[in-house]
Amino acid sequence: MSTTQSERLRELLAPLVSARELDLEEVEVTPAGKRRVLRVVVDGDQGVSLDECAELSREVSQRLDDTDVMGGAPYVLEVTSPGADRPLTRHRHYVRATGRLIKAQLAEGGELLARITAVDEEGLDLEVPGVKGRKPTTRRLAFDEIAKARVEIEFNRKAAEKAADESQEEA
Structure with missing residues (x-):
């Protein structure tokens, strides 16, 4: 069983991402003041649309709400593509x-x-x-x-x- 938070998040989120025929490129948790930012980077052969990111963000948010993998501290979820200059x-x-x-x-x-x-x-x-x-x-x-x-x-x-x-x- 994975022990780091990033590994647990990757294991939790990978099935959601692959169900959309996308690749989970990166999962990163960084401090931002009193909160944390959970950045989930996804990509696909045809790129990723804004609508796909929004839909996936809702699914990821629900999955995170159903688990305690992020703990009790507040966080901001960001689902994004790698960007043009990846x-x-x-x-x-x-x-x-x-x-x-x-x-x-x-x-x-x-x-x-x-x-x-x-x-x-x-x-x-x-x-x-x-x-x-x-x-x-x-x-x-x-x-x-x-x-x-x-x-x-x-x-x-x-x-x-x-x-x-x-x-x-x-x-």
Whole structure:
């Protein structure tokens, strides 16, 4: 039997999350003044909508009310998705980020900014943007070469895709 509160919460909440075909990414309890914040992070292959978070929040709240896992001290429940600039820590994160721009810190030092084009069990196929008008290049990166990685937010992605499409048509 699990002994830590986070483990007990994970065991309690995982069935609710998986019943919605979502993944339980994180369960975190942090102090916030006289209260605590219970943050439950969920994700799915198609992302997570606000409505799904709200429905799951009601279910989680009811399940917590039915148990004593949070104890008697007041807490605030927050059910959320990982966010647009999520860290990539598991294979499924990379699969879900296919087509997205990422920044990877390499295990041997240095950083790499590239777009994921494919993911398999060993690593990633990437498209590295060209510099100073040069064409993009491809690169293979094994998972063990990555110290940490994060999705990069692209505010003008559609413009970048349109420019890339136009440059391919000209070639």
